[in-house]
Amino acid sequence: MKTLKDGKRRTTSSRRWLERQLSDPFVAEAKRQGYRSRAALKLVEMEAKAKLLRPGRRVVDLGAAPGGWTQVAVERVKPAPGKGAVVAIDITPMAAIGDATLLELDAFAPDAPQRILEALGGPADILLSDMAPPATGHGSTDHLRSMALAEAALALADDLLRPGGGFLVKILQGGGEVEYERLMRRKFEGTRRLKPASSRADSREIYMLGTGFRGPGIN
Numbered sequence: 396m397k398t399l400k401d402g403k404r405r406t407t408s409s410r411r412w413l414e415r416q417l418s419d420p421f422v423a424e425a426k427r428q429g430y431r432s433r434a435a436l437k438l439v440e441m442e443a444k445a446k447l448l449r450p451g452r453r454v455v456d457l458g459a460a461p462g463g464w465t466q467v468a469v470e471r472v473k474p475a476p477g478k479g480a481v482v483a484i485d486i487t488p489m490a491a492i493g494d495a496t497l498l499e500l501d502a503f504a505p506d507a508p509q510r511i512l513e514a515l516g517g518p519a520d521i522l523l524s525d526m527a528p529p530a531t532g533h534g535s536t537d538h539l540r541s542m543a544l545a546e547a548a549l550a551l552a553d554d555l556l557r558p559g560g561g562f563l564v565k566i567l568q569g570g571g572e573v574e575y576e577r578l579m580r581r582k583f584e585g586t587r588r589l590k591p592a593s594s595r596a597d598s599r600e601i602y603m604l605g606t607g608f609r610g611p612g613i614n
């Protein structure tokens with residue numbers, strides 16, 4: 396493991412995080428491939444099974460900063476005027492990415508559906524959410540906040556997603572995901588859990604994939 400010799404003072408947890416980042420092969424690989432985050436590799440890996448991102452599709456990327464997933468989406472969708480779109484949303488500002496439209500927006504904002512639909516130019520084919528709350532280190536708090544974000548993403552599916560569309564959402568497990576998965580089964584023709592190898596094995600993070608959206612109003 397590389398040690399940190401930059402002389403900066405850090406808390407134990409931030410030092411551990413930084414040491415893990417520096418020795419993480421996925422961080423190095425993401426950088427080598429030109430991605431802004433190691434998260435990009437998770438999407439690449441899940442896409443091998445999910446096959447959501449096809450040229451010409453309209454894609455929403457919730458919780459997009461710093462932009463790794465958006466980079467992957469742009470590469471695959473190849474948005475062009477009138478043909479496909481990638482709309483990336485985050486409460487944190489992001490630097491421009493190719494032909495993606497970036498919106499500095501809270502997924503809970505009442506005007507979020509309207510603003511996203513305007514930027515998309517029509518209903519979404521695919522809704523992605525890698526949204527995560529700031530980690531408190533307190534397991535059940537982080538779980539509950541993650542579930543609230545996953546629920547916001549699923550509510551946005553009702554407003555944005557066309558029937559037949561696809562949905563991929565991050566969840567920090569802790570109990571609430573069981574009921575969430577039941578709801579996803581009602582709303583989608585197919586539901587499955589994904590845990591990419593590039594998602595840290597010791598993290599409670601998983602992803603849920605929904606395919607064949609049955610349309611809004613099913614609860």
Ligand SMILES: C[S@@+](CC[C@H](N)C(=O)[O-])C[C@H]1O[C@@H](n2cnc3c(N)ncnc32)[C@H](O)[C@@H]1O
Nearest residue numbers: 432434458460461462463464486502525526527
């Ligand atoms: C794990 S990061 C996303 C990484 C990103 N997918 C990538 O590939 O670079 C989670 C993001 O969720 C965002 N987020 C958290 N709460 C949000 C909310 N209410 N609305 C929009 N974004 C939110 C955070 O600001 C953070 O940038």
